[in-house]
Structures are given as structure tokens and as C-alpha cells.
Amino acid sequence: MKLVVGISDMKVSNQADDVLITYSLGSCIGVVIWDPVAKVGGLLHYMLPDSSLDKEKAEAKPFMFADSGIPLLFKEAYKFGGAKNRLIVKVVGGSQIMDNAGIFNIGKRNHAVLRKMFWKNNIMIAKEDVGGTGNRTVSLEIGTGITRLKVSGRGEFEL
Amino acid sequence: MSRIDEILNLVKHVQPFPKVVQRVMEMLDNPETNVKDLAEVIQYDQVITANVLKICNASYFGLPRKVSSLNEALVIVGHNTLKDIIVTSSSARFYKGAVGEGYKLEQGELWKHSVAVGILAKHMVKHIKEVDPGAAYTVGLLHDIGKRFLSTFVADDFKQIMIKVVRDQCSFVEAEKELLGVSHAELGGMILKKWEFPEEMQLAVLQHHDPDALKKGPLTALVSLSNALVISMGIGVGADGLATKMQGEGLKRFGITPMELDLCMANLLGDMEQAQELFHI
Numbered sequence: 001m002k003l004v005v006g007i008s009d010m011k012v013s014n015q016a017d018d019v020l021i022t023y024s025l026g027s028c029i030g031v032v033i034w035d036p037v038a039k040v041g042g043l044l045h046y047m048l049p050d051s052s053l054d055k056e057k058a059e060a061k062p063f064m065f066a067d068s069g070i071p072l073l074f075k076e077a078y079k080f081g082g083a084k085n086r087l088i089v090k091v092v093g094g095s096q097i098m099d100n101a102g103i104f105n106i107g108k109r110n111h112a113v114l115r116k117m118f119w120k121n122n123i124m125i126a127k128e129d130v131g132g133t134g135n136r137t138v139s140l141e142i143g144t145g146i147t148r149l150k151v152s153g154r155g156e157f158e159l
Numbered sequence: 160m161s162r163i164d165e166i167l168n169l170v171k172h173v174q175p176f177p178k179v180v181q182r183v184m185e186m187l188d189n190p191e192t193n194v195k196d197l198a199e200v201i202q203y204d205q206v207i208t209a210n211v212l213k214i215c216n217a218s219y220f221g222l223p224r225k226v227s228s229l230n231e232a233l234v235i236v237g238h239n240t241l242k243d244i245i246v247t248s249s250s251a252r253f254y255k256g257a258v259g260e261g262y263k264l265e266q267g268e269l270w271k272h273s274v275a276v277g278i279l280a281k282h283m284v285k286h287i288k289e290v291d292p293g294a295a296y297t298v299g300l301l302h303d304i305g306k307r308f309l310s311t312f313v314a315d316d317f318k319q320i321m322i323k324v325v326r327d328q329c330s331f332v333e334a335e336k337e338l339l340g341v342s343h344a345e346l347g348g349m350i351l352k353k354w355e356f357p358e359e360m361q362l363a364v365l366q367h368h369d370p371d372a373l374k375k376g377p378l379t380a381l382v383s384l385s386n387a388l389v390i391s392m393g394i395g396v397g398a399d400g401l402a403t404k405m406q407g408e409g410l411k412r413f414g415i416t417p418m419e420l421d422l423c424m425a426n427l428l429g430d431m432e433q434a435q436e437l438f439h440i
Contacts (some may be wrong), residue, residue, distance in 0.1 A: 001337060007392065007393065007394070007428060023394055024395075024396050025394035026390060026391050026392060026393035026396055026401055027391040027392070027393070027401070028392065047424065047425070047428075048421050048424065048425060053418065053421050053422060053425060054411065054422065054425055057425050061428070064425060064428070077171060079278055090160060094375075095369070095400065095401045096391065096402040097387050097390060097391060097402075097403050097405055098328075098330060098370075098401075098402065098403065098405070099404070099405050099406065099407040100406065100407075101407035101408040102407065102408055103407025103410055103417060103420075104387060104388075104391060104405065104423075106391050106420075106421070107391070117418075123408040127161075132403075133324075133400050133401040134400045134401070135393065135396050135397070135398070135400035135401065137357055141262070144231070147401045151265070152321075152397070152398045152399070152400040153324055153398070153402075154324045154325075155320045155401070
């Protein structure tokens with residue numbers, strides 16, 4: 001079954017025929033995780049770096065922010081039998097509009113927070129396709145772990 | 160006929176914007192207008208009448224019984240909501256079908272993007288105070304109207320446009336302008352002129368991809384800023400992606416901080432959910 005992950009949303013599955021997909025990542029970031037042994041996968045689509053911006057919102061929509069959404073993605077995968085040392089992590093998105101002043105660097109900030117969190121928690125990124133001005137769609141096949149990425153101007157390919 | 164003439168010809172023959180809009184807006188500005196007068200004018204537009212009733216009966220207003228008369232519905236929804244309903248229903252008819260296909264937008268996505276920019280622009284009026292919220296919302300809904308008319312031409316030259324964007328690191332509108340002779344923003348400005356919208360609104364549509372938009376008139380600045388944020392969020396964004404230029408230092412003039420921009424984006428998601436309920440986007 002195709003499970004669509006919206007903006008500020010997350011889905012985890014262990015059903016082999018499920019495909020998780022999120023459309024139109026601009027400055028937002030998509031985090032894909034997959035455990036090849038437990039055959040568990042998850043996809044998070046977060047929009048902003050820091051939940052301290054609005055505590056109430058972070059409580060209601062924790063997947064909106066990197067710092068509240070990423071830990072929940074991993075915890076949910078653990079519930080389905082995923083193990084931290086086996087999880088293959090892929091990161092996509094974080095584009096930004098062309099602004100020399102860097103005011104609209106939401107993508108860069110989104111990415112920086114993720115790198116910092118992963119570094120602190122000893123999580124390696126296996127594959128990454130981040131930045132630029134392209135619009136991205138990413139999908140994960142739960143049964144095989146195949147991650148497909150579509151980027152405007154670059155076509156569709158496996159990540 | 161040359162291709163540019165063919166494109167401009169489309170503008171010449173564009174279907175008119177519903178006249179009822181301007182008439183009702185004028186009436187709402189007049190404190191002596193009563194509900195009966197309004198209903199008299201609105202009832203002739205079936206789409207607007209149906210939408211007023213539908214929205215009035217939506218769970219948002221939490222009415223204990225179904226309202227079926229336009230007069231009664233007009234009392235319930237209030238002037239500001241009525242303005243939104245009228246502009247929204249009048250604009251929606253121009254976004255039906257595969258209008259954004261050339262930009263690789265699925266059906267309904269160009270409309271969703273437009274509504275998002277409209278809602279965000281209306282809320283950002285608190286940061287850019289010289290702008291009327293009604294004008295902000297309307298320009299938000301119509302800023303990309305040029306895409307509807309340029310879409311098939313973009314589809315014809317799609318490969319060359321994308322190559323230019325990737326190779327020359329130019330923005331999508333710059334590539335449109337160079338390869339097709341006119342950009343969707345220019346075309347949109349012409350359409351608003353044809354529809355006799357105020358000059359300030361025509362300009363805001365025309366300039367919404369101008370890299371210096373934040374230094375221009377307040378309505379232009381507001382709409383281009385809202386558009387940049389909605390594009391960053393990826394709402395209704397096609398092959399043009401984030402390939403648009405904007406000089407961010409222009410924001411200083413309004414004293415808006417990056418944190419306030421983040422907050423606006425965070426709030427927009429909830430507002431979109433509400434709009435989806437009300438307008439069935």
C-alpha cells in the first residue's frame with residue numbers, strides 16, 4: 001500500500017508491500033530510515049529546525065520540527081523491532097530559494113540541526129541529497145529498502 | 160502568428176473576472192448596505208451563492224440547523240468571510256482542470272499553492288502594515304494566474320527551460336522570459352490589467368518574481384515574500400522548484416526577523432487545514 005507522508009508528518013511500517021512517499025520537499029527535510037534485518041522503515045518530513053519556536057505547536061505537531069520529530073521517528077522504528085546499529089539513514093531536501101543574503105536559508109538551518117543531532121547520537125548518514133534549488137519527492141519500499149528520489153531538473157533515480 | 164503573439168492573444172481573449180466581485184466589494188465598503196441589497200446582487204452568481212450556503216453550513220460555524228436562504232447565510236458569515244468567499248469562488252474557476260501541467264503540477268496543486276499564498280499574505284499584513292488584507296488575499300490567489308496560460312508553452316519548451324535553469328543557474332522565470340519571450344508573472348500582470356484590477360495589484364502580480372521585490376511597493380513586497388515562503392514549504396511547487404531569486408536584505412525595511420518568518424510558516428499549516436474544510440481545496 002502507498003502511504004503518503006504529508007508536511008510535518010511521519011510514518012513507520014513493517015509491511016513488506018508498503019511504500020512510504022513524501023512529495024514536494026522544498027526547504028523541508030525528509031529523513032528515511034530502514035532496517036534490513038527487521039525490514040522496518042520510516043519516513044519523516046519536517047519543516048523547521050527548532051521546536052522552541054512554539055512549544056504548543058511542537059506538542060500538537062511534533063513532526064513539524066527537527067528536534068522533536070527525529071527522535072520520534074527512531075523510537076517508532078524501534079517499537080517495530082528496528083535496531084539503531086542496523087538502521088540505514090538517508091537524508092534529502094533542504095533546498096532554498098536564491099538569496100545572496102541568506103535570509104531564506106531555512107533549508108540550510110534544517111540540515112544543520114539534523115547533522116548536529118546525528119553527530120551527538122552517533123548516527124551515520126548512508127546517503128544524502130541535500131541543498132540546491134530543486135524540489136524533491138522521495139519514496140521508500142519497505143520490503144527492499146529501495147529509496148527513490150525525484151528532483152526537478154535532475155529526473156528520478158535510486159538513492 | 161508568431162508564438163509570442165499566440166501567447167498574448169490568449170490574454171486578449173481571457174474570460175472576464177466575475178463582475179459581481181467588484182460590485183459586492185464596493186457595497187461592503189458602504190456602511191449603509193444591508194443584507195437584502197447584497198443578496199440581490201449575489202444571487203445571480205450561482206457558484207458564489209452555492210459557496211456562501213455551503214460554507215455557512217460547514218462545521219466551522221457550528222450551526223444547529225441547516226441554513227438554506229442566502230439572506231440568512233449572509234447574516235451569519237459576516238462581511239470579512241463573505242469577501243473571502245466571493246474572491247475565492249470567483250478565482251477558483253480559473254484554476255480548474257490540468258492548469259499547471261506544463262509546470263509538472265498535479266491537478267489542483269496550482270490552486271492549493273495560490274490559496275496558501277493568499278492566506279499567508281493576509282496574515283502577514285500585521286508585519287507589512289500599509290497593505291489592505293483583502294488586496295493581499297486577492298493578489299495571493301491570483302499571483303500565478305499567468306501560469307495557467309503559459310503552461311502549454313512551458314510544456315513545449317520544457318527541456319530547454321530546465322537545461323537553462325540547471326546550467327546557467329538562472330531562475331525559472333528568467334528562463335521562461337528568454338525562451339518564450341514572456342514570463343508567467345508578466346502575463347499575470349497583463350491579465351489583471353485586462354480584468355481592471357487596481358494598478359497596485361497588477362504591479363504586485365507583475366513583480367512577484369523580481370529579485371528586488373522586497374524593495375518595491377508594500378503589496379508587491381508582501382506577496383512576493385509570502386510566495387517565497389510557500390515555495391520553501393513546498394506547497395504546490397512544480398518543476399520550477401525553488402529556482403526563484405529574492406534579495407533577502409530587503410526584509411530589514413519591515414523589521415521582520417527570521418524567527419517571525421518561521422512562525423508564519425508554522426501557523427500556515429493549521430490555517431490551510433481550516434481552509435481545506437471551508438473551501439474543499
